[in-house]
Structures are given as C-alpha cells and as structure tokens.
Amino acid sequence: MKRIMAVLFVVALAFTMVSGCACTDDAKKCQELCQAALDKAQAIEQQCAASARAAEAAAQKAEAAARRAEAAADKCESIFMKHMKK
Numbered sequence: 001m002k003r004i005m006a007v008l009f010v011v012a013l014a015f016t017m018v019s020g021c022a023c024t025d026d027a028k029k030c031q032e033l034c035q036a037a038l039d040k041a042q043a044i045e046q047q048c049a050a051s052a053r054a055a056e057a058a059a060q061k062a063e064a065a066a067r068r069a070e071a072a073a074d075k076c077e078s079i080f081m082k083h084m085k086k
Helices: 002-022 024-085
Strands: none
Touching: none
C-alpha cells in the first residue's frame, strides 16, 4: 500500500512539475504585456506633464497680457480724468 501511495505521489508531483513548466510561456506573455502597459503609461504621463507645462506657460502669458491691458486702461482713465478737469 505504501508503494502505491508513493507511486501516486510521484506521478502527481510529475504532473505538477510538467504543468508548471507549461505555464512559463503564459507568464512570459503576461510579463511582456505588463511591460508594454507600463511603457504606455509612462508615455502618457510624459505627455500629460508636457501639456501641463504648456498650459502653465499659456496662463502666465495671459496673466501678463491682462496686467498690460489693465495698465493701459488705468493710463487711459487718468488721461480722460485730466481732460475732464479742464
């Protein structure tokens, strides 16, 4: 009985090892897919960072233009007030 159990155990172990070796291709494919997904995520992250920098630069330009427009309006108002006093 012990020999039969030992033989069954060895056969089960052999099947387990064979099935484990058969899964290595799937594991490699999974690793490749994961790496491709990580690469895509990094590329998208870089694009987002570049877009954020461009948006920040555009906002700074808009703020500068608004300051110049406000200064021009103040100057026009002061000139208008000078002419109104005369």
